[in-house]
Amino acid sequence: MARRHGEAETPRGRAARRTPAPWVRTRLRAAPGLPFGLGLLVLVTAFLAAAFPRATASYETDALRHAVNTASIDRSAVSLSVAYGGATDGDAERLAEMLRPGYIEPRYRRAIATLPAPLRARRDQSSYGVRTRGQVSARDSYLARPEGKAPVFTLTTQDALGPHSRLAAGRLPRAARDSVTYRTHEVEGAVSEATAKHLHIRVGSVLHFPSNQRLGAEVAVRVTGIVTPLHPSLSYWKGEPDLAAPELFGDPSPSGVGPRYWHAAVVLPPEAGPVLPAVVDCELFWRLSPDTSGLTSDDLGPxxxxxxxxxxxxxxxxxxxxxxxxxxxxxxxxxxxxxFTSLLGSVTPVVAVGAFGVAAVGAAVLLMAGEGPRGLL
Structure with a gap:
């Protein structure tokens, strides 16, 4: 019934005229901590949604680099080689130029520049030179023979020995430019400290290798230096077997394994390459160690x-x-x-399930937070 003019308003009338309390104020009074918890949940969920893709990409990038960096050098390196047969009088002088640094070093730089992106070479661990392809036996009596068999060597002119080693005794081997040919009888060389110890080699020792070209002649390598490898676990030293330290080998025989013998490496100066064909067939090599510093997970396919x-x-x-x-x-x-791709394919679904699980829990909590207090209104 309408209130007459001048008539006092009753308490019931005043209650009827009250405006309903706002929804937010009602919720704040009913559960004052809920909005703050809800806001925190939204903030954390938004942060995870933004950070998850970047974190996943970062972990995948680290895993890709780790997979390449920890692989053995024979699996991770890109090895280029050109076979070179034994020298003869007819072609030795002409082909000798192929075995000198003037031919090999520029092609090393070209090879690095030619690699298609994102494949890149790590210059400080890559190497090049000339190496013997077969085992070369040295029959000097002072060399160690664990079971009576003479040791065998790999002869190599691998570059940059100085920056990758520390002199333990003597000096680094050297040769004047264009001074060595396949007719040279003696060149200088260096061995690692471990090789010197196990094979009884010292500064001044001479290793004699039979020539496969000159009957009755030998090629002698005078050891002028004994070196300690710097970072022997990295690619420069691991690329050539037994360069940092010798290994014992045993050839198969009908009764099992034959007598064991040492296998080691001798580093000649880069200019000594032309003498190697006089000993045994050799090859030019460019060993490119991969550079992973710029790789990301997006580079896997390319x-x-x-x-x-x-x-x-x-x-x-x-x-x-x-x-x-x-x-x-x-x-x-x-x-x-x-x-790596196979491993990534196995892990990705597990990570995705976890991500969707977190998102589902967050969404459920938000829905419950919105539905729960309705009875308070």
């Missing part, structure tokens, strides 16, 4: 394509033009990447 290109695609053709038409390219990097 990196696999680049590896395939240099082994049997246009990248191989480009390397042949940059280095030598007869260049051979080998790498086990494709198997490393295949293994």
């Amino acid at each position: 990196l696999r394509s680049a590896v395939g290109s240099i082994t049997h695609g246009p990248g191989l053709t480009a390397l042949g033009q940059a280095v030598n038409p007869d260049v051979s390219v080998t790498t086990g990097l494709d198997t490393v990447l295949d293994g």
Whole structure:
């Protein structure tokens, strides 16, 4: 019933005229801590949603770099080689130029520049030079023979011995420019400290290797230096077996394994390459250690394509033009990447389930927070 003019308003009338309390104020009075908890939940959920993709990409990047960096050098490196047969009088002088730094070093730089992105070479651990392809036996009586068999050596002119080693005794081997040919009878060399210890070699020792070209002649290597490898676990020293330390080998025999013998390496100066064909067949090599510092998880696909290109695609053709038409390219990097891809494929679904689980829990809590207090209104 309408209130007459001048008539006092009753308490019931005043209650009827009250405006309903706002929804927010009602919720704040009923559960004062709920909005703050809800806001915190929203903030954390938003942070996780923004950070998760970047964190996942960062972990995948670290895992990719770790997979490449921890693979053995024979699997991770890109190895280029050109076979070189025994020298003869007819072609030795002409082909000797191929075994000198003036031919090998520029092609090393070209090879690095030719690698397709994102495949890059780590220059401080890559190497190049000339090496013997077969085992070369030295029959000097002072050399150690654990079970009576003479040791065998790999002769190499691997570059940059000085920056990767510390002199333990003597000096680094050297040779004047263009002074060594396949007719040279003696060159200088260096061995690692471990090789010197196990094989009884010292500064001034001479290793005699039979020549496969001159009947009755020998090629002598005078040891002028004994070196201690710096960072022997890295690619420079691991690329050539037994360069940092000798190993014992035993050839198979009908009764099992034959007498064990030492296998070691001797580093000659870069200018001594032309003498190697006089000892045994050799090869020019460019060993490129992969640089992972710029790799990201997004590079996995392009990196696999680049590896395939240099082994049997246009990248191989480009390397042949940059280095030598007869260049051979080998790498086990494709198997490393295949293994990483397989591992990533196994882990990604698990991570995705976790991410969706967190998102689902957050959404459920938000819905419950919105539905729960309705009875308080």
